[in-house]
Amino acid sequence: MRTIEWFYLIFNVMMLVWLIGGRNKPRKWVWGGLVISAALLGIHGLVEGMRWPMIPAYLLTLVPVVVVITEVRRHQRVGVISEKGQRAVGSTASAARKSGRVRAIAASLLVLVYAAVAVGLPLLFPVFSFEKSTGPYGIGTVSYDWTDNSREELLTSTAGDQRELMVQIWYPTDPDAKGKTAPYVNDPAVYATAFNEVLQLPKLLFSSLGQVQTHAIQEASLSDAEAEYPVILFSHGQHGYENQNTFQVEQLVSQGYIVVGINHTYSSLVSVFPDGRVAQFESEGKEGFEQLQFSYMDKLNETWVKDAQFVLDEVEKLAANDPSGRFTGHMDLDNMGMFGHSFGGATTVQMLMDDPRLKAGMNMDGVLFGEKRIPAEGVGKPFLMMNADTTVAGTSVMSDEEIAAMGTTRPEAEKYYEEVYARYEPVTAGGNYWMELNNTKHLSFSDLYLISPILEWSQGVDAHKAQQLINDTTIDFFNHYLKGQPLQMDSNVGEHESYSLKKG
Structure with missing residues (x-):
């Protein structure tokens, strides 16, 4: 919950308890409570x-x-009690006291229930926030609408359309940089609808999405503390979006990296262009298990690899001559890396093997889809594979009902995972790393579980704990391979309470 929300809510609950349960409430105090509550409400709004x-x-x-009006009406009903009435009072006093106690207990229970609802709803449907960045830099951000004129877009209804991508870049700024804070998403209603339609999540969970703020300042000046900053490309998962890992991106940027997030149009949750056009996720008529087939996913990944290569081309242009002057001469193109979640992780592996501009990469819980297989001797560059324990467990943690819901059978699913494991086999070859996070799920490697504790509870995960481990590992990895700093991971190889780490 947000700060003023907390103050407003706590004050009102305390006032409710006092008004319902307290005795001899001076009217001026009651009116004073109203004034304070109304003032907090106005500031909050x-x-x-x-x-x-x-x-x-x-x-x-x-x-x-309500209390004041009730008190006034009660006093108005007080009249002269007749002698007959006085005699009746004695005979009914005991019943009246008993009735009063029942009403008091009922009122107290009502107050408790209402207070629980008033506090519980904002906690279950919060305006979530991101952890304060740990590095010495502030965070700036700018977005671009880039079109690859060398490629035709095959998923639009208009012939001749070119491949168009939304790209968001985050970069280091001075820690005291001022300006407008960037929202988490630019069109909350569109994203809420997409979460509901594509991921089948209740739209209600995303009703406060438009009020989520990041730590990034829109179009702030790049910090001049360093002459150049290493560049890291980010590729989201299938059904994801370019800033789905803001929890991770902001920490990287605060440590002195420029991070470039790609929105892979028609494979993302949704793409929103500056002129208001919206590109929805396109399944190409494939659903469930059919959508996961290697023949389909390997082919689709070619498009994502070309997206990443095109974005790197545009980054090089910015480094050479940024029209705004922001990035010109300040991007360290000799130290570029890439990381991705799920399908974006698979894209990262393909890019490491295919594009000499990338020096190191991370795959977060991505099956190794793509045209190329990792050779027996390894990727050939520094590489870190990260997996959720439930992902690596495969069909052993899947019920028959879950497998049936995917549109397949257990034997078919087990055969599928044989190929998954075969592709994983050479991951650590050549001295590379494979980390398995305990008590995590596939979406633990994204912002999603921050949206509501309902999602965390239903999945049995601790989002903040997982994100802390992911961030520490990510920064350690790239600090070593892109900045030449000492590597801590080597001392952590082995089994731990929250993870296991292998090295080839």
Whole structure:
């Protein structure tokens, strides 16, 4: 929850308890509570923005008014009690006291339930935030709409369309840089709909997506603390998006890296272009297990590799002559790396074997789809494979119902995983690394589980713990291979409580 939300909510819950359970409440204190609550509500609305999970808390602001009106009406009903009435009082006093206690208990329970709802909804549907960056740099960001005129886009309905990609670049700034903070996504409604339609997740989970802020300042000046900064390319997963790993990107940038995120149009969750056009995910008519077949995915990966190569071409142009002047001469093209999640991780491996411009790479939980197989002697460049333990476990952790829902049988799924494991076999060859994270899922390598604790609980994962380990490892890896700093991973080879690490 956000800071002012917390203050507003705590004050209102405390005021509710006092108003319902307290005795001898001076009217001026009641009105004072109303004024403070209304003021906090106004500040919250102006600074943070109002949202639906806070509605029960918003209604608490009206409680003092209700109490005052109730008190006035009660006093108006008090009249002269007749002698007959006085005699009746004695005979019914015991029943009245008993009835009063019942009402008090019922009111207390109602207060507790309402307070739980008022607090629980914002916690279950939070405006999530990213950990404060640990490095010495601030973070700037700028987005580009790049078109590869050498390639025709085959998934549009208009003949002659060229391959068009949205690309976001994050870069180091001075730590005290000022400016407009970049939102997490530019069109929250479009993304919420895409999460619902593509990933089959309840739209309600994403209702506060538009209020999520990053630590990046839009179009801030590049820091001049260093002459050049290493460049790292990022490729998202199938159904992902260019900033799906903001938790990781911001930490890298704060350590002095320029990170370039690609949105792979029609394979991403959604692409939103500056002129308002929206490109939805295109399954090409394939669903479930059919969509995972190696024949299809290996072919699709060729498009992603060409996307990455094209983006590297454009990065080189920026380094040579950025029209804004921001990146000209400040990109260390001799020290470029790449990392990716899932299908983007597979793309990273293909790029390491195919593009000499890349010096090192990481694959986060990606099956090794692509045209080329890793040779027996290894990738030939520094490489780190990271996997969730549930991914490596394959069909052994999948129920028959889950396998059937994919549209296949257990024997077919087991045969599929035989190929998966065969492709993994030479991962560590040549002195490279393979890390397996315990108690994690495929999407632990993205921002998704930050959206709501409901997702964490349903999957049985600890998002922050996993992200901390991922970030520490990522920075250690690239600091060594792109900046020449000492490598800590070698001392961590072996079995640990939260992970295991192998070295070839």
